[in-house]
Amino acid sequence: MNTIQKVGHELHEAETRLLAELRAARQRLRAHGDHKTVQLTLGQKVADQVAAAMGSWNFIIIQSSILLVWIVLNVTAFVQRWDPYPFILLNLALSFQAAYAAPFIMMSQNRQQDIDRQQAQNDRQVNIKAELEIELLHTKIDELREKEVLYLTQAVNDLTAVLRAQGVQPGTLSD
Numbered sequence: 708m709n710t711i712q713k714v715g716h717e718l719h720e721a722e723t724r725l726l727a728e729l730r731a732a733r734q735r736l737r738a739h740g741d742h743k744t745v746q747l748t749l750g751q752k753v754a755d756q757v758a759a760a761m762g763s764w765n766f767i768i769i770q771s772s773i774l775l776v777w778i779v780l781n782v783t784a785f786v787q788r789w790d791p792y793p794f795i796l797l798n799l800a801l802s803f804q805a806a807y808a809a810p811f812i813m814m815s816q817n818r819q820q821d822i823d824r825q826q827a828q829n830d831r832q833v834n835i836k837a838e839l840e841i842e843l844l845h846t847k848i849d850e851l852r853e854k855e856v857l858y859l860t861q862a863v864n865d866l867t868a869v870l871r872a873q874g875v876q877p878g879t880l881s882d
Contacts, residue, residue: 722839729836732829751818758815761808 760766781790790796
């Protein structure tokens with residue numbers, strides 16, 4: 708078996724295996740609808756909602772407004788000071804918020820990382836399939852080129868034979 712046929716055979720096996728995997732994945736997606744429907748646990752839903760809320764401009768604006776009002780009311784003594792200058796109670800509240808927000812955000816990020824990893828795996832499979840198809844096209848073009856060279860060689864040989872039959876020595880023709 709020559710090298711081109713060997714490579715073609717290996718590519719065909721790999722392509723067949725990959726195409727079967729991609730078809731199975733497509734059938735699973737069609738069975739569950741056009742998109743993947745993943746059942747989220749209650750914790751995952753809460754983590755996503757908390758991360759989405761805390762990562763929004765609404766949250767930042769509201770929290771900044773509350774902090775500004777808190778500080779202004781305690782510095783100006785417009786009302787009774789419940790948290791004087793070093794703002795220990797405010798610091799405690801913000802620490803409490805950060806301590807509880809961080810795990811929710813991390814859970815949401817971990818879930819997003821899993822989704823990104825799966826998408827990267829899917830992209831890799833598609834890229835491999837495209838690479839296999841390109842290799843197959845290269846092989847087909849090489850085969851066509853080989854056939855064309857054989858046809859041209861045969862045509863030259865036939866013409867040479869015709870010229871010899873007519874008594875003309877090939878390569879001695881002049882304009």
